[in-house]
Amino acid sequence: MPNTHNTKNFFAHGGNELVIGGKLTFLEGAEVENFPSGTGSGSVSPAAYIADSEASTVAALKTDFNGLLAALRTAGLLSSTAPAAETPAQDEGGGT
Numbered sequence: 001m002p003n004t005h006n007t008k009n010f011f012a013h014g015g016n017e018l019v020i021g022g023k024l025t026f027l028e029g030a031e032v033e034n035f036p037s038g039t040g041s042g043s044v045s046p047a048a049y050i051a052d053s054e055a056s057t058v059a060a061l062k063t064d065f066n067g068l069l070a071a072l073r074t075a076g077l078l079s080s081t082a083p084a085a086e087t088p089a090q091d092e093g094g095g096t
Contacts, residue, residue, distance in 0.1 A: 047075035 008021035026032075048071045055061035072078035 045075050047071045047077060 009024075010019050010021075011017065012019050050064075050068055050071055053061060053064040055064050069078065073080045
């Protein structure tokens with residue numbers, strides 16, 4: 001019987017790259033050294049500090065909330081582009 005097992009986690013490029021295609025679990029007490037923080041592609045930095053809202057009107061709360069959204073976008077924690085609008089499906093039945 002041929003070996004048809006494919007592993008999701010493997011070393012590539014002569015052992016210089018570990019590819020994780022499955023689940024990576026860190027057990028209690030595990031340590032990670034030299035983990036990149038805040039640099040490079042896909043990295044995330046903390047959002048800027050925003051004081052607690054003291055808004056007393058809906059308009060002021062909206063302003064505070066939009067400031068929070070802007071800070072999250074700037075930090076890379078929230079997408080800065082809206083998804084494309086979907087076109088509603090047309091009723092092909094023609095009636096009730």
